[in-house]
Amino acid sequence: MAGHSAHVDASTLWGGKESPFQTSYGKLMMWFFLVSDALTFGGLLIAYGFTRHDAQEAWPIGEETFNSMPFLGHGYPLLYVALMTFILIVSSVTMVLGVEAGHRMDKKGVVKWMIATIIGGFFFVGSQAWEWYHFIHGSEFGKIELADGSQAIVKGHFGEIQNFTVVTPGHHHKKGDVVTEDLMHEFQHAAETGNLKDGMINLHDGSVAKVNKSADDHMKLIIKKNGKQNKVGSHIEGKKAEEMYYASLYSGVPNKVIYGANLQQNEYGPQQYGQFFFFITGFHGFHVFSGVMINIIIMIGVVLGTYHKRGHYEMVEKTGLYWHFVDLVWVFVFTFFYLV
Amino acid sequence: MERDDVIEYSLQTHHNEEEGKKIRKKIWFVTALLTAITAVEVALGAFIKQGTDIWPMVKWSFIVMTLVKAGYIVLVFMHLGDEKKSLRNIILIPYFMFVLYLIFIAIWEALAINDALQQNAF
Numbered sequence: 001m002a003g004h005s006a007h008v009d010a011s012t013l014w015g016g017k018e019s020p021f022q023t024s025y026g027k028l029m030m031w032f033f034l035v036s037d038a039l040t041f042g043g044l045l046i047a048y049g050f051t052r053h054d055a056q057e058a059w060p061i062g063e064e065t066f067n068s069m070p071f072l073g074h075g076y077p078l079l080y081v082a083l084m085t086f087i088l089i090v091s092s093v094t095m096v097l098g099v100e101a102g103h104r105m106d107k108k109g110v111v112k113w114m115i116a117t118i119i120g121g122f123f124f125v126g127s128q129a130w131e132w133y134h135f136i137h138g139s140e141f142g143k144i145e146l147a148d149g150s151q152a153i154v155k156g157h158f159g160e161i162q163n164f165t166v167v168t169p170g171h172h173h174k175k176g177d178v179v180t181e182d183l184m185h186e187f188q189h190a191a192e193t194g195n196l197k198d199g200m201i202n203l204h205d206g207s208v209a210k211v212n213k214s215a216d217d218h219m220k221l222i223i224k225k226n227g228k229q230n231k232v233g234s235h236i237e238g239k240k241a242e243e244m245y246y247a248s249l250y251s252g253v254p255n256k257v258i259y260g261a262n263l264q265q266n267e268y269g270p271q272q273y274g275q276f277f278f279f280i281t282g283f284h285g286f287h288v289f290s291g292v293m294i295n296i297i298i299m300i301g302v303v304l305g306t307y308h309k310r311g312h313y314e315m316v317e318k319t320g321l322y323w324h325f326v327d328l329v330w331v332f333v334f335t336f337f338y339l340v
Numbered sequence: 341m342e343r344d345d346v347i348e349y350s351l352q353t354h355h356n357e358e359e360g361k362k363i364r365k366k367i368w369f370v371t372a373l374l375t376a377i378t379a380v381e382v383a384l385g386a387f388i389k390q391g392t393d394i395w396p397m398v399k400w401s402f403i404v405m406t407l408v409k410a411g412y413i414v415l416v417f418m419h420l421g422d423e424k425k426s427l428r429n430i431i432l433i434p435y436f437m438f439v440l441y442l443i444f445i446a447i448w449e450a451l452a453i454n455d456a457l458q459q460n461a462f
Contacts, residue, residue, distance in 0.1 A: 021427035031431055042439045046446045053450035054457065061390050082382040086375060093371045096417045100363050103355050233391070312354070317419075324417045328410055334378075335406040339385045340399050 030318045034325045037287075041329050044283065045336055048276045058224050058232055060269035062338040064153065068134050081338050084127045085330065088288075091120025092327040095295075099320045102313025107302065110316055114299040117323065121292035128285045135277065138260025140184070142191070143224070143267035144248050145256045150227025152236070153267065154245060159214030161187055167200065170207030179209060187211065194254030216242060224269060277337070284333055287326050294319050370416050377405050 014025050021028065052059050063077035070080075094116040101109030141154035164179040164186070173179065179186075187201065195202040201211050221236040221244065230236070236244065248256045258267045266274035298319045307313045355363070381402060388398050415421035420428055 021424050021430075023423065023427060028427075031427075035431055035435060038435060039438070042435075042442070046439070046442050049443070050446040050450045053447050054453040063385055077386045078382050079386075082378060085378050089371070089374050089378065092413065092417055093367060096367055097364065099419075100360055100367065104357060104360050105354070321418055324413055327417075328413045331406055331409045331413065335381070335402050339381060339402050 024314060026314065026318055027321070030321050034321060037325065038329075041280075041284075041332070044276075044280050045332060048280065048336065051270075051272045051276065055270050055272075058270055060153075060224075060273055062340075064155070064222070065135075065268045066131070066338060070130060074139070078338060080127070080131065081334060084124060084131070085334050087120055087123050087127065088327050088330050091117045091124065092324050094120060095320045095323045099313070099317050102307070102316045105308065105313070107305070107308050110302050110313060111299065114295060114302065114316070118292055118295050118299065121288055121295065121323075125285060125288055125292065128281065128288070132278075132281075136260050136262070138258075138267045141219075141245070142188070142257045142259040144221070144245055146221075146227060146230060146244050146248055148227035148229045150223050150230035151225035152221040152223045152230070152245075154219065154221055154241075156219035157217040159216045162212045162214065164201055164203070164209035164211055166203075166207050166209045168208040170203060170205035172205035173203065173207040173209070177207075177209075179203070188257075188259050191249055191257045192254065192259065194252050194256070196250050197252035198250055219245065221245065280333060280337065284326070284329055287329065291319075291323050291326050294322065366416065370412050374409055374412060377409055381405055 014020075023031075066081055067077040068074050068080060069076040094113045098110050098113030098117060101113060139154070140158035141156070143151055143153050145151050161183040164183065166173040166175055166177040166179065169175045186203065187196070190196045190201045190203075196211070199211055201209050203209055219237070219241045221241045223230045223232055223234045223236075226232050258265050260267060261274040261277070263275060263278070265271060268274070298315050301307060301315060302313070307315055384398050384401070388395060420431065
């Protein structure tokens with residue numbers, strides 16, 4: 001035992017004058033923490049795998065759910081998460097370059113690379129916020145319950161709603177009024193609450209209006225829950241899909257359609273899917289956020305020269321370990337949540 | 341006065357400019373590799389639909405690529421490859437033993453439950 005520490009630098013020794021694994025106390029404890037955190041994430045992802053494997057075909061597919069890009073709209077499967085992944089990998093690289101600069105006692109280099117890392121981290125957290133926003137708001141079609149009791153998600157291009165023309169007056173609108181504001185929101189709210197019937201919409205003030213809407217393109221229903229006729233996994237396209245979709249949407253019955261996601265239900269698949277999405281990506285996002293905060297604190301220490309005076313930049317190395325771990329977890333989340 | 345609470349470093353981890361160059365070269369190589377693997381994954385995910393004949397192969401290739409990426413991150417970025425072998429083993433081996441067992445038991449159970457549910461449904 002004692003012979004172990006003979007060739008170790010005296011300053012590395014712990015209180016008991018030993019240096020297990022020839023690492024410093026702080027670094028070893030960071031590794032212990034990371035192993036336990038890895039078990040937490042491992043447990044979460046395995047629980048996800050468990051739920052997914054007992055749900056089978058009803059489970060949503062990554063490229064069906066995540067296909068939006070900022071400024072470009074829908075139809076770009078997985079590109080956005082790929083971009084997020086790339087941002088996180090790059091910020092991991094800038095971090096390791098910062099650690100390398102620290103080993104050369106290059107204070108300027110450490111500051112430069114840590115700033116880059118922090119910017120990358122903020123970009124990632126911001127991207128995740130955008131992704132959540134999209135997930136919560138959902139698509140324009142939503143998930144629909146068809147006449148035979150089956151449920152389907154809908155792909156295609158939603159024809160724009162031009163306006164509502166008031167047919168029966170209410171408290172606010174007169175007959176012949178044309179409503180042009182907040183159309184999508186009103187329309188989806190009416191659809192959820194059963195206030196769409198035979199091409200008409202019941203507005204909040206009690207008036208009834210005709211919905212003027214452009215035709216949809218390339219509509220496709222993908223069945224996610226068995227009904228009397230439609231079975232999970234089957235696809236319905238074209239005119240027939242439109243007829244079935246609008247028969248349900250304009251049935252005047254509430255809760256036939258679900259838009260977006262909350263903790264009770266979501267338009268993508270089983271309830272647990274939404275819960276896992278919020279918990280796993282949320283927990284990871286929380287790690288990224290705290291990682292950015294820790295990086296900022298350590299960077300202030302670097303700028304003040306605290307570590308330079310100490311003679312080494314091990315603190316940068318330790319936050320680096322945490323930051324790489326966050327990247328490591330994302331690699332797995334990316335694969336198991338988005339790809340397979 | 342010497343503070344023993346802040347002295348906690350092995351001086352072996354300092355290196356000069358020459359070694360730094362080598363290390364940076366390795367870092368950029370790993371960067372390119374991770375980016376390339378991610379690009380391949382996204383292309384496969386976008387163009388090959390789930391449920392097609394080659395999907396199971398694609399799925400396993402995703403898992404393999406993920407493990408390759410994870411390996412490079414842990415061994416190079418987190419420097420675990422440069423630590424003592426005993427430290428590397430004590431971190432990786434218990435973790436893998438536990439997680440592989442958990443994966444096996446969870447997926448096995450899930451498939452059994454799925455079977456039972458399907459038999460009841462029809």
